[in-house]
Amino acid sequence: MSDSIKIFDTTLRDGTQGEGISLSVEDKLKIAQKLDELGVHYIEGGWPGSNGKDIEFFNRVQELNLKHAKVTAFGSTRRKNTKAEEDPNLTTLVASGVKVATIFGKSWDFHVHTAIQTTLEENLAMIFDSVRYLKSCGLEVIYDGEHFFDGYKNNPDYALQTIRQAQEAGADWIVLCDTNGGSMPEEIFEIVSEVKKQITTPVGIHAHNDCELGVANSLAAVRAGARQVQGTMNGYGERCGNANLCSVIPNLQLKLGFACISDEQLESLGPVARYVSEIANMHMPMNQPYVGSAAFAHKGGIHVSAILKHASTYEHIVPEKVGNKQRVLVSELAGQSNLVSKAAELGLNLEQQDGKAKEIISRIKDLEHEGYQFEGADASLELMMREASGELQEPFVLESFKIFVEKSADRPVSSEAFVKVNVNGESMYTAAEGDGPVNALDNALRKALLPFYPDIHRMHLSDYKVRVLDDKGATASKVRVLIESRNFENEWNTVGVSSNIIEASWHALVDSFRYALIGKSSIERESLDPRPVGLVNH
């Protein structure tokens, strides 16, 4: 049997069934791009028959030109007593333009009677007709046997009949689903082993985590012969989530010797997991296996003294293999060389021996301790490094800002900002309104800088994200703000952290403008005429 396992990611479909997760089309496209880079084999993008947002995704995903992954759309078998060719769910699936269709059908006799309320025979015909129709349209077809394990436990003959229908109709894969997540690993192993004896079509596993066994059940199925694993990034999904691919992949590859993705792709697992959690705006648990920030963090004194002698005393793998790193919670030893190479990339002279690299590392560590995260904020990191290397000329200096927000009875809220900055010794005081306090700040700062830097009109903020870092303090918690900005040529990201959301936003906003103005010289104020409307000089 092959030792190669196909990874089927359903973050964009089953993952969004999780409480608290809601992804825009833009979010889904960004995640699809990263999943492709990670090397998953299938990306299930959504259910085009269920909403318009998913149809838009399937239209736009074709423009991404993914390299590895096949995009697949989800749907159900045809409705009872209809023709597959006329079933709107199936025709929409075909119309979505994908080359791979994933459809689910009922395996559990109880569900046939209770949920869809038809006969066992009609359900078999629904499966056969639907798979046959999709195959006749030239699609690769993945058949998901919903509740297969519960069905098998209740009526093994009938459960096997359902997947035989899918096989006879030409399905390319038969995926066995533990939809309710209630099965134990031994049951999964035994049932998959039995199925492998009965059918020749390649088999996959789709497990849920209701017993905290989603990963274990996926491994048990592979051990029994399954060669496709369905799951989600960070285990997102309905109720307790789906099998967590961030644990399934390294377990299969590093522990059990199966081939899923390349070693290089595996080294990007941590960054991709964090990226997805940022886009989904879901808190990433520190203690998440393999990819969490505490997964290789050592606290106990005995552990720390032993890992300093030899890392493998208390580490089951080398953290870098999954894009993570060791952290010693007492005295940190970190990657000075990373920083030096980053500086070289920026054309900065930051030799280890001159002490600057050390100074920057210590500054980064302080800031990360405060909640900064530079992974998603290259521009802020670059500004800090240019500052440390003595190369940065500040394009402006803040003297003060004020914000005023007011609401009376049923009148809409009004937001105003007042900004005083100093450019080349000249003070500029501006006022602006906005759609909210941060938008008002953005408008006021832009107004203040425009006379000195007319090019500033070419840049705009394209994304604004807020993340509460420590939920214990609720409205007094620290927040991290990430801002993405663009001009016609580039895109850059900046970050700010504070327990005051306005201050955090201000830091990220100012970094965005500073970055845009690097290397630009300001115009002499005298040369400007007429002055921009609404400008208050002070």
Next chain:
Amino acid sequence: MSDSIKIFDTTLRDGTQGEGISLSVEDKLKIAQKLDELGVHYIEGGWPGSNGKDIEFFNRVQELNLKHAKVTAFGSTRRKNTKAEEDPNLTTLVASGVKVATIFGKSWDFHVHTAIQTTLEENLAMIFDSVRYLKSCGLEVIYDGEHFFDGYKNNPDYALQTIRQAQEAGADWIVLCDTNGGSMPEEIFEIVSEVKKQITTPVGIHAHNDCELGVANSLAAVRAGARQVQGTMNGYGERCGNANLCSVIPNLQLKLGFACISDEQLESLGPVARYVSEIANMHMPMNQPYVGSAAFAHKGGIHVSAILKHASTYEHIVPEKVGNKQRVLVSELAGQSNLVSKAAELGLNLEQQDGKAKEIISRIKDLEHEGYQFEGADASLELMMREASGELQEPFVLESFKIFVEKSADRPVSSEAFVKVNVNGESMYTAAEGDGPVNALDNALRKALLPFYPDIHRMHLSDYKVRVLDDKGATASKVRVLIESRNFENEWNTVGVSSNIIEASWHALVDSFRYALIGKSSIERESLDPRPVGLVNH
């Protein structure tokens, strides 16, 4: 073989090694009391040899008069080349007054050489002497073979020799530890099976979650004959945590037919898990198996319509068996049936035929289109449904609010809020500062309501989340704010949406206070004397 499994809880010892966890003696005593009520058999309270806080715990825990659980103290084998009787670590353990001692020793030859740097023979003597000494003091002795599985994989003969020493010295239990959490369930099964052939002392398992297999590995060990399971509540512990007893216990008892605790005790699992997370001040993940708030929450329309026909269509157990309950999430993915069942859950009369349900659904759809999301905001949904059914008396009415945020040069930001509300025809105007604008609003609103509703001091906001809905508008985008609030008994969630983050926060904040005050009548202002400090009446 017996089908009874002893549960050994180490939340208070190994659990506190987790990043972000720190428990006072008071906290530990409260948790010990709850663990005893839950019915665990052993409570490992700490390491008296390592700090004074743990010694105080062992003194004071004796006053609790626990009913079920035996309290045990943790320590290591004697140091190399010393006498057990004179080893301060062991004598402190005896002096702690416990009746059960748990000591760990080295099983892995690599560790003997690298970490404690002694000979293999001396390590065997350390194990034997230490167990023998503790037995001679009349204690029950649990011997933890640290890194047993890694040791066995590297040198099976030596690993077996170490536990034979413990057996010969009279240990009551031999617990095999997967200290680094890197083993696979089959390895655990095979090695425990082999150990069971070699020794007669009862065997236990201590697993970690580094491969997301802590629960699966514990179950594999039980299948191979282990009869004690060590773990922690909510899986707290170093790195990725210990085996999560909140999943181990129901799996053993409800799925595999082993006896751990009584059915009645199992019904308190959810409340105890939440209690421990509150005391430990750790966020409890919604999607935590069995006990999380989303563990039996249904979002997809197909799932919802099926569970309304029969709950077991999409639920692997009856949630009440583990002290949890079914929840139906109302969201864009679902339909009218979700809402009617939600109303019934709240005791509201919202028949489909009288048009109110339709009206509310259309209102929800409008709000969801604006960016509201009610699946994470039960309380806001309930308020809206009570409003629609004509049952809601507003506890207060907003007249106005103002917010002022100011920053000058290097001085920290200041945030102030001014709130004017009307309660029963009386207007109340208050001012407050805060850590940010929303915190200032919270403080000012609380101050305004306190004279009318003194109970308001019992509630606090416990989580605050901000989600930018449409990143295209950047700082002018719509944001959704979710607030989680608590009092001593309950937890509730509210939502607000606006392109102004302050207004969105205000909506969520106001809903939180409204929900807290449902059914409460306000105090007549005249009866209040003295007035709360800082109150401005207007």
